Amino acid sequence: MATDERSFGVFKPVDHVVISFPAAEQADAAAQALAKVGETTVRRLTDREMLSQIDQDLQKASSLAAVGQELNLIKAHRALAERGYHWLVVHASDRDQAARVAQVARAHGAERAQLYGNFIIEEMIDQDHAGTKPQVAESPDRGLDAETPSGDESERARLRASEKQARRA
Secondary structure (H helix, E strand, O other): OOHHHEEOOEEOOOOEEEEEEOOHHHHHHHHHHHHHOOOOOEEEEOHHHHHHHHHHHHHHOOHHHHOOOHHHHHHHHHHHHHOOOEEEEEEOOOHHHHHHHHHHHHHOOOOEEEEEOOOOEEEOOOOOOOOOOOOOOOEOOOEOOOOOOOOOHHHHHHHHHHHHHHHHO
């Protein structure tokens, strides 16, 4: 991981979209689709690679990382990685390109697509899953708003799995 992809010791790849997928096959298919539309700077992270990266980040994180949402984001990523999620990290030179990347990712089953900017991290995929609530303010104390009844990112993964099972029935 490049040092310029870190802020206060934790993962923050500015000008990149970080995309999470429930399954490795979805991440692979999205990476192939992105390559077909000309996205050449796509990096893939498995669940184990993400867990390893997060463990290193948590050990090296500066106390200043708690001021923003970086620590909360990597904790949310950890909850997903523990459930077997895989990631793509795609360079996006502007918001329009990020939106196109997110559209391709969503078509391949992406759960989240977050555009990392210098000052904000923007969710690029609308969360329209059953059982979700409207987003509320996030803070270092409250953490990320997973838009679920518990506010926990791992609950979002469970809800998503339940939705898929219900559609198959």
